[in-house]
Structure formats: structure tokens, C-alpha cells
Amino acid sequence: MTNTKDTGQLPAGHVSNDFRGQDILSVSQFDRAKLDYIFNVGQEMQVLVERFGSADLLQGKILANLFYEPSTRTSSSFMAAMLRLGGQVIPINNVQYSSVTKGESLPDTIRTLESYADVIVLRHPELGAAAIAAHYAKKPIINAGDGVGEHPTQALLDLFTINQDLGQLDGLKIAMVGDLKYGRTVHSLTKLLINYGVEFVFVNPDILPMPEDVLDVVRGTGHTFHQTKNVHEIIGEVDVLYVTRVQKERFTDLEQYDRVKDDYVVDEALMSHAKQKMIVMHPLPRINEISYAIDDDPRAAYFRQMRNGMYIRMALLAAVLGKG
Numbered sequence: 585m586t587n588t589k590d591t592g593q594l595p596a597g598h599v600s601n602d603f604r605g606q607d608i609l610s611v612s613q614f615d616r617a618k619l620d621y622i623f624n625v626g627q628e629m630q631v632l633v634e635r636f637g638s639a640d641l642l643q644g645k646i647l648a649n650l651f652y653e654p655s656t657r658t659s660s661s662f663m664a665a666m667l668r669l670g671g672q673v674i675p676i677n678n679v680q681y682s683s684v685t686k687g688e689s690l691p692d693t694i695r696t697l698e699s700y701a702d703v704i705v706l707r708h709p710e711l712g713a714a715a716i717a718a719h720y721a722k723k724p725i726i727n728a729g730d731g732v733g734e735h736p737t738q739a740l741l742d743l744f745t746i747n748q749d750l751g752q753l754d755g756l757k758i759a760m761v762g763d764l765k766y767g768r769t770v771h772s773l774t775k776l777l778i779n780y781g782v783e784f785v786f787v788n789p790d791i792l793p794m795p796e797d798v799l800d801v802v803r804g805t806g807h808t809f810h811q812t813k814n815v816h817e818i819i820g821e822v823d824v825l826y827v828t829r830v831q832k833e834r835f836t837d838l839e840q841y842d843r844v845k846d847d848y849v850v851d852e853a854l855m856s857h858a859k860q861k862m863i864v865m866h867p868l869p870r871i872n873e874i875s876y877a878i879d880d881d882p883r884a885a886y887f888r889q890m891r892n893g894m895y896i897r898m899a900l901l902a903a904v905l906g907k908g
């Protein structure tokens with residue numbers, strides 16, 4: 585149903601907005617031209633917020649923010665994005681979860697919300713839930729994380745941050761560290777970065793490797809990647825160190841979680857071996873994997889990342905509602 589979404593009769597905005605009425609389900613929907621478009625609008629949104637705080641671009645529009653899993657940043661930045669563009673939000677957090685595959689609960693909820701709202705942001709614990717919702721909805725669905733699957737809006741804000749902080753994407757060496765098996769942010773980020781000439785390093789405990797289907801995407805585009813357990817081995821050569829939390833809620837055996845949860849800790853000692861021009865990223869929340877002692881290091885980019893999340897989500901909302 586991706587091409588038949590109904591967003592009402594809005595005037596076309598920028599010439600190259602291909603997103604009007606579209607779902608945002610996966611990073612595979614984006615090529616370099618579309619990424620440039622979103623990043624340019626994201627930058628305009630940043631200027632807008634810094635100069636004026638808000639605008640009335642989406643006045644009269646309503647976002648349903650439907651979260652079946654916990655969230656602080658994604659949920660509140662989507663809300664802030666909509667409010668700063670003059671729209672309104674129906675916030676639905678901590679919904680009692682029931683199986684999409686067995687019951688009708690998610691489709692019915694989506695049908696309900698789209699009778700009231702113009703766009704739906706969905707976070708759900710099941711892989712593929714956003715695609716199922718999009719199948720039933722006529723209004724645009726934005727995937728805010730579907731279980732261990734994807735988190736496309738996070739990957740967009742991550743790329744935007746790398747580009748802003750380092751001034752380039754091509755030519756970078758990018759390490760992803762921690763839970764690469766269950767971390768949906770690194771799945772989406774890897775699949776988005778293949779649009780650029782980057783080199784990948786995957787640093788993970790044996791039991792938490794990057795899934796083969798993601799590695800296949802990397803192989804398919806001829807990108808180089810290297811896998812290791814040892815972060816010390818690579819810290820001196822990377823431009824981006826993207827650190828992730830071990831995703832406790834995805835483990836069936838908590839003993840396994842306990843065994844690997846503290847495998848990587850980015851602290852001052854480790855950072856003393858890093859390049860001067862590089863950045864440390866984290867989608868947050870962090871548990872122990874980044875020491876608070878490096879928060880004031882200019883290379884720590886995770887607070888800039890979360891601020892950028894609002895600008896990128898403003899760009900996405902404007903784009904799918906036809907005003908980007």
C-alpha cells in the first residue's frame with residue numbers, strides 16, 4: 585500500500601520530495617539523493633529551531649505516537665518535532681503488547697488511529713510489525729523500531745551527525761561495538777552506510793555477531809569489513825566508534841547476558857589511544873559501556889546525536905506530510 589497513501593490535498597513542497605504520503609519502514613528505501621534531501625531539510629529545521637523555536641508548517645496535522653516498547657528519546661523527539669512544526673500529537677505509550685501474528689490487535693489499533701491522525705509513528709517488539717501496520721494503513725507509517733529488525737530514523741540521525749561532525753561520509757572507517765546481533769540501530773546504520781565509500785569494523789562478543797543478512801548486504805556492495813572481539817586492536821584507526829548497549833530484553837538466557845554485558849567499556853584510558861579527530865556515538869540509553877568521564881570530551885557525540893534526532897524527525901514528518 586506504500587504508493588497509495590492518503591495525505592489529503594497538500595501543496596507540493598520542495599521539488600525533490602519523493603516522500604509525500606510514503607511509509608518510512610526501512611533504510612533500504614533511501615539512496616544518496618534521498619539522503620541528501622532529508623539531510624538538507626534537517627539542516628533547515630535546525631536553523632528554524634535555533635532562530636525561531638517553531639513554525640506552523642504542519643498546523644492542523646495530527647501525529648499518533650504509538651509505542652509498544654519503552655522509549656525516551658525516539659518518542660519525545662517525534663513529539664517535539666511535531667509540536668515545533670505546529671502540529672498536534674496523540675501520545676500512546678506502554679501499550680499492552682499482544683501478538684501481531686496471532687491476533688488482529690495491531691491492525692485494528694492502526695485502523696483506529698488513522699481515523700484520527702495523519703501519520704503514525706510505531707515502535708513494536710516484533711520484527712516486521714511496521715510493515716504489517718503499513719499494509720493495513722492508508723496513512724503513512726514511520727517505523728520507530730521493530731524488535732530486532734530496523735530503526736531507520738535513528739540511522740538517519742546517526743548519518744546526519746557523522747556528516748555534521750566529521751564533514752564527510754566517504755572515506756571513513758566506522759567501528760560498531762557491542763551487541764550487533766540484537767541492536768537494531770546498527771543493522772539500520774550498516775545498511776544505510778553502504779551508500780557511501782566506508783570501511784566497516786564489527787567489534788562484538790562471540791555470541792552477538794552482526795546477522796548474516798546484514799553482512800550479505802555489505803558483501804553485496806563490495807564493501808570491506810573486518811570482525812574482531814578486541815576494541816583495543818582498532819581504536820587507534822577508526823573515525824567513528826559507534827557503541828551499543830547489550831539488549832538485555834532480547835535474551836532468553838540471562839546468564840548469557842551477564843557474561844557479556846560488560847565486555848566493552850569506553851573510558852579515558854581507551855580514548856587516549858583514539859585519533860584526535862574522531863567521534864564516539866551511542867543511540868542511548870547507555871548502561872556501563874561509556875564512562876561518564878568522557879562526556880565532556882569533544883569527541884563524545886551522543887548528546888549531539890539526540891538533539892539531531894529532533895531535526896531529522898521534523899524533516900521526515902514534513903516530508904511524508906508533503907510539506908518538506
Ligand code: NCD
Pocket residue numbers: 657658729735738768769828829831867868869
Ligand atoms: C535504541 C533502540 O530503541 O533501539 N534506542 C533509541 O532509539 N535511541 C537503542 C537501545 O535501546 O539500546
